[in-house]
Amino acid sequence: MRFGIVLVPRSGAEWTQAVTGAQAQGYGTLMLPDTLYTPSPLLALAAAAAVTETVRLRPNVLAAPFRSAAATVRETAALQLLSDGRFELGIGTGRPDARAEAERLGMPWGSAGERRNQLIDTITSVRAQVDPPPPVVIAASGPRMLTTAAEYADRILLAAAPDATEDDLAEMVGTVTAHTDREVRFTLQLVGIGDQLPIWLSTRLGHTPDKLRAAGAAGLLPSDPQAAVEILESRSERYGIDELIVPGELATAFAPVLERAHR
Secondary structure: OEEEEEOOOOOHHHHHHHHHHHHHHOOOEEEEOOOOOOOOHHHHHHHHHHHOOOOEEEEOOEEHHHOOHHHHHHHHHHHHHHOOOOEOEEEEOOOOOOHHHHHHOOOOOOOHHHHHHHHHHHHHHHHHHOOOOOOEEEEEOOHHHHHHHHHHOOEEEEOOOOOOOHHHHHHHHHHHHOOOOOOOEEEEEOOEEOOEOOHHHHHOOOOOHHHHHHHOOOOEEOOOHHHHHHHHHHHHHHHOEEEEEEEHHHHHHHHHHHHHHOO
16 A cells, blocks of 8 residues: 655745655655645645655646646656656646636636646646656546546546445446556545544535444544554455545544554
């Protein structure tokens, strides 16, 4: 299993401490969201590249409509240079509520089909113009995006709903495997562990651990480290879901699981 962590800078000194700490803990990938309410992920990842040696660096995920393909090529090339090839291009067509952010940036939002085409154009341009080209991780949930990701992604982030079940994950993976002969690996984000959820999930969306457990939410892991590791290993073997993204605010609760997984 691979483990990534989503962190957001609070200050320069805190950022250095956070990213070096994540590397020391054994996280394989450092991730940042791409919103107008958080610092620019590409600039923050460049700063992280300067103080780390092994952790990989990935936006989670760039919204393709926020930038032209040429701009993404330029920034990707810079990050590949500064990180000695540790950058991963996490990219998607944008969150459903990101239209207003694109408008603030002066960028057209477009239809779902137009955003998919922009995503494809950006990925194709990066692979053609950046040396070495970074691995491409596409966030996808619906059948059309999963089919697109099956063709263009090196790895797919299953952008499942918080209450998605094991059967839902199997269906998403099945959509991908039905549309490619390549081996594609999958990533899932941790929804919660035990009775702990990220604040945004409980306050904004109204989820509770009990409701998620009752729904059979696959992203909610038990607090028992051995039981959690067994679930993760089973999904890796059955579905190819071999990377888990941990929200930074759950890192303390997840630490025993991470330690057990690394034994």
